[in-house]
Amino acid sequence: MTAAPEPPAADPITVLLGEHRTILQVLDEVDRESRRLETDGVLREAFWHDLLQFADVFDAGVHHKKEEALLFPALERAGLSASSGPTAVLRDEHGRIQFARDRLASALQARDRLRLVTTVASYVDRVRSHVLKENQILFPLARRLLARDELDGLAQAFLALRASTDVGLWLAHPLAFEAGA
Numbered sequence: 728m729t730a731a732p733e734p735p736a737a738d739p740i741t742v743l744l745g746e747h748r749t750i751l752q753v754l755d756e757v758d759r760e761s762r763r764l765e766t767d768g769v770l771r772e773a774f775w776h777d778l779l780q781f782a783d784v785f786d787a788g789v790h791h792k793k794e795e796a797l798l799f800p801a802l803e804r805a806g807l808s809a810s811s812g813p814t815a816v817l818r819d820e821h822g823r824i825q826f827a828r829d830r831l832a833s834a835l836q837a838r839d840r841l842r843l844v845t846t847v848a849s850y851v852d853r854v855r856s857h858v859l860k861e862n863q864i865l866f867p868l869a870r871r872l873l874a875r876d877e878l879d880g881l882a883q884a885f886l887a888l889r890a891s892t893d894v895g896l897w898l899a900h901p902l903a904f905e906a907g908a
């Protein structure tokens with residue numbers, strides 16, 4: 728009796744698009760919570776700590792790593808400039824998103840509601856426009872530039888990266904549940 732063949736890994740661009748959908752759903756929830764905070768002044772600290780954990784474990788810890796360590800280098804091997812092309816711009820935006828996340832964390836630590844609302848708005852805007860840019864520019868470019876075997880290699884590497892992280896812990900969080908991750 729022979730072993731069943733391994734199921735094929737999902738198309739890597741489809742995987743990243745799915746992660747973007749999760750990120751956008753979380754941002755919608757963050758918008759709602761920020762409006763509640765503005766209206767009734769109640770600071771639900773657990774919600775904001777969940778958001779920071781999402782930003783660190785899922786967004787920076789898994790999603791950005793797939794892009795920065797695997798997809799971007801594959802695109803640069805296929806001809807994009809590492810210093811001035813779209814991947815350079817998007818790497819820089821990942822740094823700016825991290826900066827916005829740190830400002831949000833600092834406002835939360837100070838329990839400064841007004842500053843939290845302001846920093847959340849800038850974090851949400853920054854991440855939304857970044858996701859849109861990747862969806863509309865980078866991913867169609869990746870589908871044009873990368874050959875089937877390169878996409879297959881990326882799909883396998885994505886699986887290995889995800890298996891090596893503790894993203895499963897995050898998926899047990901209420902925020903992830905609300906976002907349907």
Ligand SMILES: [Fe+2]
Pocket residue numbers: 743747790794858861
């Ligand atoms: Fe992304």
